[in-house]
Amino acid sequence: MRLHRIGTRMFGEGRPFLSGRAHELMSSYVEDVTHLHGLPLRPGYMSTRRNSYAEMAEAMVPELGPLPAPVDVLALASAVPDADLIRSPASLLAELLPGDPFPLGVTDQGVVAPFTALKILRTYGASNCLLMVMDQQSLPYDVAGTEEMVPLRDCAAALVFTDGGAVAEGFEVRHCTEIPPERVAGLLAAELGGHTALVAGRGLAATLPNAFEHIRLAPPGLPCTGVWVALAAALPGWRGRRVAVADYDRTMRNLSICTLDTSCEAG
Known part of the structure; x- marks a missing residue:
C-alpha cells in the first residue's frame, strides 16, 4: 500500500439535531x-449540537x-457509535468519491479499529482505497473505560x-493480543x-519505551484519530525514515502496530 495523502481536521460544535420526523426517530432510538x-x-x-460521522466525512x-x-x-473506523444515524457516512462517501467504492466499517474495537481497517484494506489488495477515521464526543450516555478511550473532541483523519x-509505502499491521501493561514497552x-x-x-x-530516539505522542481526547493526527504532523520532518504507529488498549490488552x-x- 502506498500513501498518496493524509488529511486531518478538527470540528467545532456542529449542528442541532434535525427537526420533525427525523428528530422523533433519533429520540426514540x-x-x-x-x-x-x-x-x-x-x-x-437531543437539544445539543453535534457533528455526525456523515457530516464530518x-x-x-x-x-x-x-x-x-x-x-x-472505502473503510471507516470509529471507537463510539454515531451521534446521528439519519445518514450513513459509508453510503454518503460512496456517492461522493470517484469510482464505485466497496464500503466497509470497523467499530466496537476501541483504539484498535483503524488498525483493523488498515489490515482489511491490505487483505482486499486494492491499490486505490481510502481510510476515514473519526472521533466524536457527542453521545447520549457517559462512556465507560480508561481515560484514553473517551473522545473529547470531534475529529476526522483520511488516508488516501x-x-x-x-x-x-510498505504498510504492515500487526495485532498483539493479551499483552499485560508491563510487557508493552519491551x-x-x-x-x-x-x-x-x-x-x-x-x-x-x-509505558513508552526508551529505545526510540524520535517519539511523537498523540494528542489527548482522540482515541481513534489521535495517532493519525500526530503522524500527519510528523511526516514532513520524518522523510526517509521507517515509522511505526502504535497504540495500546488497556481494557482489551491489545497492542496494535502499523509500520x-x-x-x-x-508528499
Whole structure:
C-alpha cells in the first residue's frame, strides 16, 4: 500500500439535531439504546449540537483535493457509535468519491479499529482505497473505560492510498493480543528497534519505551484519530525514515502496530 495523502481536521460544535420526523426517530432510538443497556440518558441530549460521522466525512472530501484514481475500497473506523444515524457516512462517501467504492466499517474495537481497517484494506489488495477515521464526543450516555478511550473532541483523519502514492509505502499491521501493561514497552522495542520513529497513542503514554530516539505522542481526547493526527504532523520532518504507529488498549490488552516507510521527497 502506498500513501498518496493524509488529511486531518478538527470540528467545532456542529449542528442541532434535525427537526420533525427525523428528530422523533433519533429520540426514540437513543431512549431505546440507553434503556436496553441500563445507561442513564444525558439530560437535554437531543437539544445539543453535534457533528455526525456523515457530516464530518462529507466535509473531508473537498479537503482531500482531486483524487488521482477512482476509489476501489472505502473503510471507516470509529471507537463510539454515531451521534446521528439519519445518514450513513459509508453510503454518503460512496456517492461522493470517484469510482464505485466497496464500503466497509470497523467499530466496537476501541483504539484498535483503524488498525483493523488498515489490515482489511491490505487483505482486499486494492491499490486505490481510502481510510476515514473519526472521533466524536457527542453521545447520549457517559462512556465507560480508561481515560484514553473517551473522545473529547470531534475529529476526522483520511488516508488516501493509490498506485503511485509518494508519501509512504510498505504498510504492515500487526495485532498483539493479551499483552499485560508491563510487557508493552519491551515488546515494542523488540519488535521495532531503535531505528524506527514512533507515533504513540495515548494508551502507550504510561509505558513508552526508551529505545526510540524520535517519539511523537498523540494528542489527548482522540482515541481513534489521535495517532493519525500526530503522524500527519510528523511526516514532513520524518522523510526517509521507517515509522511505526502504535497504540495500546488497556481494557482489551491489545497492542496494535502499523509500520511504514516514508518517502525522502515531499508528499
